[in-house]
Amino acid sequence: xxxxRLSHVTRRFGNVVAVDDVNLEINDREFLVxxxxxxxxxxxxxxxxxxxxxxxxxxIYIGDHDVSQLPPKDRDIAMVFQNYALYPHMTVYExxxxxLKLHKTxxxxxxxxxxxxxxxxxxxxxxxxxxxxxSGGQRQRVALGRAIVREPKVFLMDEPLSxxxxxxxxxxxxxxxxxxxxxxxxxxxxxxxxxxxxTMGTRIVVMKDGVVQQVDTPEGIYRRPxxxxxxxxxxxxxMNLISATLTSExxxxxxxxxxxxxALPEFLTPGLKSMTAEAMTLGIRPENIxxxxxxxxxxxxxxxxxxxxxxxxxxxxxxxYCQVGDNTVVVRMDNTWRGQVDDNVVLxxxxxxxxxxxxxxxxxxxxxxxxxxx
Amino acid sequence: MAARRVNQTLxxxxxxxASILYLLPVYVVLVTSLKSNAAVSLAHMWNLPAxxxxxxxxxxxxxxxxxxxxxxxxxxxxxxxxxxxGAINGYALSKWRFRGANALFFVILMGLFIxxxxxxxxxxxxxxxxGLYNSIxxxxxxxxxxxxxxTTLIFRNFYANIPDDVLEAAKIDGTGYWGIFRYVILPLxxxxxVVSAIWQFTQIWNNFLFAVSLTNPPNQPVTVALVNIAxxxxxxxxxxxxxxxxxxxxxxxxxxVLGKYFVRGLLAGAVKG
Numbered sequence: 001x002x003x004x005r006l007s008h009v010t011r012r013f014g015n016v017v018a019v020d021d022v023n024l025e026i027n028d029r030e031f032l033v034x035x036x037x038x039x040x041x042x043x044x045x046x047x048x049x050x051x052x053x054x055x056x057x058x059x060i061y062i063g064d065h066d067v068s069q070l071p072p073k074d075r076d077i078a079m080v081f082q083n084y085a086l087y088p089h090m091t092v093y094e095x096x097x098x099x100l101k102l103h104k105t106x107x108x109x110x111x112x113x114x115x116x117x118x119x120x121x122x123x124x125x126x127x128x129x130x131x132x133x134x135s136g137g138q139r140q141r142v143a144l145g146r147a148i149v150r151e152p153k154v155f156l157m158d159e160p161l162s163x164x165x166x167x168x169x170x171x172x173x174x175x176x177x178x179x180x181x182x183x184x185x186x187x188x189x190x191x192x193x194x195x196x197x198x199t200m201g202t203r204i205v206v207m208k209d210g211v212v213q214q215v216d217t218p219e220g221i222y223r224r225p226x227x228x229x230x231x232x233x234x235x236x237x238x239m240n241l242i243s244a245t246l247t248s249e250x251x252x253x254x255x256x257x258x259x260x261x262x263a264l265p266e267f268l269t270p271g272l273k274s275m276t277a278e279a280m281t282l283g284i285r286p287e288n289i290x291x292x293x294x295x296x297x298x299x300x301x302x303x304x305x306x307x308x309x310x311x312x313x314x315x316x317x318x319x320x321y322c323q324v325g326d327n328t329v330v331v332r333m334d335n336t337w338r339g340q341v342d343d344n345v346v347l348x349x350x351x352x353x354x355x356x357x358x359x360x361x362x363x364x365x366x367x368x369x370x371x372x373x374x
Numbered sequence: 375m376a377a378r379r380v381n382q383t384l385x386x387x388x389x390x391x392a393s394i395l396y397l398l399p400v401y402v403v404l405v406t407s408l409k410s411n412a413a414v415s416l417a418h419m420w421n422l423p424a425x426x427x428x429x430x431x432x433x434x435x436x437x438x439x440x441x442x443x444x445x446x447x448x449x450x451x452x453x454x455x456x457x458x459x460g461a462i463n464g465y466a467l468s469k470w471r472f473r474g475a476n477a478l479f480f481v482i483l484m485g486l487f488i489x490x491x492x493x494x495x496x497x498x499x500x501x502x503x504x505g506l507y508n509s510i511x512x513x514x515x516x517x518x519x520x521x522x523x524x525t526t527l528i529f530r531n532f533y534a535n536i537p538d539d540v541l542e543a544a545k546i547d548g549t550g551y552w553g554i555f556r557y558v559i560l561p562l563x564x565x566x567x568v569v570s571a572i573w574q575f576t577q578i579w580n581n582f583l584f585a586v587s588l589t590n591p592p593n594q595p596v597t598v599a600l601v602n603i604a605x606x607x608x609x610x611x612x613x614x615x616x617x618x619x620x621x622x623x624x625x626x627x628x629x630x631v632l633g634k635y636f637v638r639g640l641l642a643g644a645v646k647g
Contacts, residue, residue: 052542073548085539089561098557113519350401 002153002186004049008077009058011044011210018044020210021058025127026154026188032182033201034190037233041210042190043158050156052074062079078147079156084139084161086131086146092118096145107207110149117145137168146174148183155187161196173199177364194234198222206230222285224355228362230248231355239318240289242282242327243359246275249367255282257318258325262302265351271365272356280365283355286332290348291320291339301348308343322347407431407616414611416585430612434603434620437613440592441599442620447599448510448595449624451580454516457570459518460525464566465559467526469541470551479530490583501588508590516588517578525570530582532566568635576625596621 011019019041034042035229042265046272047053049060051072059068067075078099086095093114100110118124121141131139140160149157161169161176161346177200180187189199197204198218204215206229214226225231225239232238244255244262253264253272262282264272290301297303304324312319313335320331323346329347339345356365406414408426454559466472497516498507506512536559544554585595591602600617 004456050542050546052545071550072542072546073550077544079543081539081543084540085537085543086541087540087558089558101551102548102553146543150547340535 003030004154004186004188004314005061005289006045006049007059007061009045009048010042010056011061012047013055018050018210022210022212024205024212024215026186028186029184031177031187031189031200031202033197033204034188034207035194035197035204035234036192036194036207037296039209040290042192042207044210046156046158046188046190047206048077049154051079076153078150078157078213078298079155080143080147080154080160082159084131084143084163086139086142088131091128091130091310092123092134092142093199095131095142096149099146099150099280113149114145117148120148120182121145123253136164138340140164142170143188144179148179151188155185157187157189159191159193160189162191162193169196176200194236198234205305206233208233208299221373223353224366225283226364228281228283228357230362237282237286237330237332239283239285240322240329242284242329244280244282245278246272247278247279248322253281257282257304258327260304261348264356265354267352268354268356268365270367274343275358275365277360279359281357281359283357283364284349284353286319286330288350288353289329290350291322291331291333291337291345292348294346297348299345300351302316302354303349304346304349308339308341308345310337403615403618405607406612407434407619408584409612410467411610411612430610430616431620433610434616435615438596438599438617438620439601441594444510444590444593445579445596446624448513448517449575452514452521452578453571453574456515456521456525456574457516457567459460459522460527460529460570461560461563461566462531462555463522463526464531464533465555468530469536469538469554469559479526482523482526485520486527490520494583494587497584498587507588508591508593510593510595511597513584513588515582516584518576521574523575528570528573529563529566532569536562565635572628572632573630579625 005025006022006026009019009022009024010017022041022045024032031110034045036042044053048055049062051067051070055068059066061067062075062077087098090098096114096117097110098111105113114127115124118127121144123138123141123145126134126138126142131142133138134142136137152371161172164172173196179185189196189200198221201218203215203217204221208229214221214230216224221230222233223329225234228241231241233280243366244259247254249255249263253269255262255264265347291308292303294303299315306324306329308320308324309323309328310321312321317335318333318337320337322329322331322341324347331347333339358365402419405422407430408428408429409423410425410429413424463482467475501507501516502510506515540558541554543559549557569580579595580597581595582601583598584599586601589595591599594602600621603617606612612633
């Protein structure tokens with residue numbers, strides 16, 4: 001096992017910059033997830049680590065070795081592809097053994113490793129079958145097995161769960177996480193599915209248009225996104241963005257939301273001082289708002305009045321879409337909440353959970369010192 | 375329902391008439407080759423043989439056996455060589471899209487459109503210069519070269535259906551250009567080779583022009599020998615027909631044995647599998 005370092009990695013296709021000056025430090029035994037919408041450069045980044053794609057600029061190090069110019073076979077990596085990419089003419093056993101055979105591993109060692117991996121992955125009964133005789137989930141596990149037996153320095157996974165149905169995906173997600181804990185492997189995992197990223201990643205790299213937006217723990221990405229893109233890309237429904245006007249009263253910052261005053265918490269002050277324009281955007285996640293009666297708003301919450309427009313019951317919870325001035329604000333309420341469309345409500349926002357953005361640059365106004373939960 | 379049944383009946387009627395038309399000459403070849411020379415006449419050409427016998431087939435074999443040998447000696451290596459080269463070309467052109475791959479493919483395809491007649495004289499000079507005129511190895515080279523465009527086309531399209539992911543997996547598993555060809559591409563090429571082999575074998579076996587231009591007796595393939603049998607003063611029609619029958623057997627066998635893969639191979643990629 002080893003860490004991976006990307007230094008000023010850039011990839012251009014003609015005039016298109018697919019990956020733009022990416023710098024990343026991937027720790028040993030880390031499960032790092034590259035997350036982003038399609039076309040954001042995450043797969044290209046992974047393929048450059050694998051050696052399947054050339055670098056236009058920059059260097060990639062695995063452990064202490066600069067592997068930028070090495071072919072894939074000399075990088076000591078294994079990859080799991082989105083479409084599994086199994087060898088259709090080989091049995092499950094042969095699929096897993098192929099890489100080891102090419103590396104001239106002794107036969108009994110190959111046998112031992114393949115059988116071990118098959119045991120871990122529950123493939124033991126299928127070793128003599130060919131890929132087309134397996135279900136999608138089983139094929140996926142063979143692809144994983146093929147990577148495991150190699151005992152590589154780094155596992156690279158390119159959306160390995162996206163071809164599975166929803167139920168199997170959830171199940172395999174858990175298996176993958178368990179596998180990571182068991183093998184103590186360094187894994188670089190590409191996905192556009194934020195749930196996969198949140199559940200499995202020790203850290204997440206959010207990318208957009210070839211540029212890294214944020215590198216942080218799942219919690220950091222979720223609670224303190226560095227810009228509006230990350231705030232809305234992660235989370236279902238996404239973070240509420242509420243436009244407001246910034247004023248100052250007796251040394252404290254106050255946001256005007258649809259004519260209502262919201263006294264902003266202390267921890268936002270350092271960031272807000274840099275603002276020259278009046279317009280700002282408040283960000284808050286749907287679960288950090290409660291719909292309450294005015295008199296019930298507890299300490300540490302900031303009330304805003306609104307009107308219920310749509311109620312979306314989801315069984316275990318309900319999404320309540322409220323109108324606050326020109327903004328639509330989604331509130332996540334549990335299934336015991338009772339309310340009607342057109343009700344006048346008070347939205348009590350947890351002040352610790354507030355984020356603030358500059359509406360022009362869309363960047364977060366929170367400074368690095370802002371605590372996760374103030 | 376009724377309209378559909380009428381339609382079906384019509385289709386079958388047309389098909390039956392067409393197949394009778396096509397099979398009539400074959401019928402004449404068959405019955406004539408089973409007759410003795412004396413029994414062959416224009417008046418009785420449609421009749422079944424009164425005393426069927428294999429004497430004409432035996433006579434034909436006596437005259438053709440050596441040429442049969444030549445033809446096999448020619449067609450088998452030339453088929454294998456041109457298929458192998460086509461596979462390598464197709465692999466390189468479809469899976470390693472190097473700069474100019476499409477232009478190169480186009481140039482190779484142009485080879486399909488060269489009329490054989492136009493190259494006969496230079497070809498003869500070249501074979502003479504390199505000392506392979508009037509030899510089967512010379513013909514093998516000619517047919518191999520002229521087979522490359524079509525075999526390249528067959529394999530390039532065939533390999534386009536093998537997902538690139540699989541090749542990349544092999545790269546990561548630790549092999550390169552030839553390793554991927556040997557361990558991944560070749561084992562998946564069976565139906566490609568069947569299509570190529572049927573096509574090439576039939577073309578080379580039936581070829582007359584190159585054979586008659588580049589070889590003299592006794593080095594001639596069976597197609598030329600067949601014409602020579604007909605070339606004498608009095609034609610023994612029964613022997614002539616028997617010879618034609620014999621000459622057509624190898625291609626028939628190849629097609630019957632490999633035919634079911636042929637259609638599958640030609641259609642591969644036409645519809646999503």
